[in-house]
Amino acid sequence: MNVPTTPTSFLIQNYRRQDVSFVRGAGCYLYDGAGREYLDAFAGVAVCTLGHSHPKLVETLSRQAATLIHTSNHYGQLGQEELAASIVPQAFPGRMLFCNSGTEANEAAYKLVRLWGNVAHEGRKRRIIAFEGGFHGRTLGSLSITHTPSYRAPFEPLPPTDFVPFGDADALAAAMKKDDVAGVFLEPVQGESGVHVPPPGFLARVRELCTRHQALMVADEIQTGIGRTGRMFCHQHEGITPDVMSLAKGLGGGIPIGAVLATEPVAALLKPGLHGTTFGGNPFACAAGLTVMKEVTSPGFLGNVVERGLQLMEGLRRIFGPTHEVRGKGLLVGVQLQRPPTELVKAALAQGLVVGVAGNNTLRIAPALIITSAQVDELLEKLAAAHRAQG
Ligand SMILES: *Cc1c(COP(=O)(O)O)cnc(C)c1O
Secondary structure, X not given: OOOOOOOOXXXXXXXXXXXXXXXXXXXXXXXXXXXXXXXXOOHHHHOOOOOEXXXXXXXXXXXXXXXXXXXXXXXXXXXHHHHHHXXXXXXXXXXXXXXXXXXXXXXXXXXXXXXXXHHHOOOOOOEEEEEOOOOOOOOXXXXXXXXXXXXXXXXXXXXXXXXXXXXXXXXXXXXXXXXXXXXXXXXXXXXXXXXXXXXXXXXXXXHHHXXXXXXXXXXXXXXXXXXXXXXXXXXXXXXXXXXXXXXXXXXHEOEOOEEEEEOHHHHOOOOXXXXXXXXXOOHHHHHHHHHHHHHHOOXXXXXXHHHHHHHHHHHHHHHHOOOOOEEEEOOEEEEEOOOOHHHHHXXXXXXXXXXXXXXXXXXXXXXXXXXXXXXXXXXXXXXXXXXXXXX
16 A cells, blocks of 8 residues: 555645745735735735735625626626727737636647648648747646756657747747748746846847748747736837737736737637637636736836836845846846755745745746835845845
């Protein structure tokens, strides 16, 4: 008989979890079972756009739960119509499809790319390009365009992808020469692998190459979208638009929802019956998304993200000095460390501060976008104390 290795839990042990469980949240603060307060500078992996228990989100979700939670996509979806109508004018002309998570959004984007190569270009475009350091999710299609070898290797074989160095437009140009590329997937700022910001002009070069070679440019804005980097969508910093964009994380403010937006000719390839989801974009999730969109588009909201981001990066440079690179855009910020970031994450928790990790050497800071100037100062004080405590 097998001896259970984790007799105290019925959960599959696929996560390395911190030794703390939160039971309540309010604004930028979390509380554990003993009532201890933590400043939350991670927002559930850049998800809780409006912080915890935001009154508007509580109000809409309570009302929506009491009105209608789910009907399925066999019927009209007024919530999806309303949410799409709030997103599309902020992005680029096209149509949307709603799902439940980031990886599902990228699966839908991947299928659109396949249709582009197989249907619109009659099978002449079959190659898929993604970037070294890129992260796009854990389901098999999204995993196939995710670069991290340790995430991929145990699940091979995966659909083939050609990986190009991130930020290297010349390498991309060389990879696209044969006109056989159907789509190029990229994060406008790579989040998961260490908060890597590409050189200025890179996104514009990708746009130009995709247009020239009739390949779809797919911007994975799952982490960078919905105001995270100080613009509604990160690609807007470079004044370009992709052909397809995937969203999730910050869109629902904590309620699971994902989405893709595709330009009309691309969206038109997805005929009835070709794709679908049971839960995707149900009235409850769309009510959350609409509430988040209303807040993020309200006057001054994105200005706060820009200012708090600058305040944060400046403070981090003061704390860590020139030996540690501080990278980021808006409120998606990374600090490259010289020892495993988990040590600093633990030291921060001891100071009552929640921060995250990206890649194997980067501290990731991604607080709720409603964070105040005083709270950024508090964050910096607590992190400085944690850094000092490490010696
Ligand atoms: C988190 C993330 C995903 C995956 O989203 P899930 O909701 O975890 O499936 C995909 N792409 C990017 C850029 C992400 O940050």
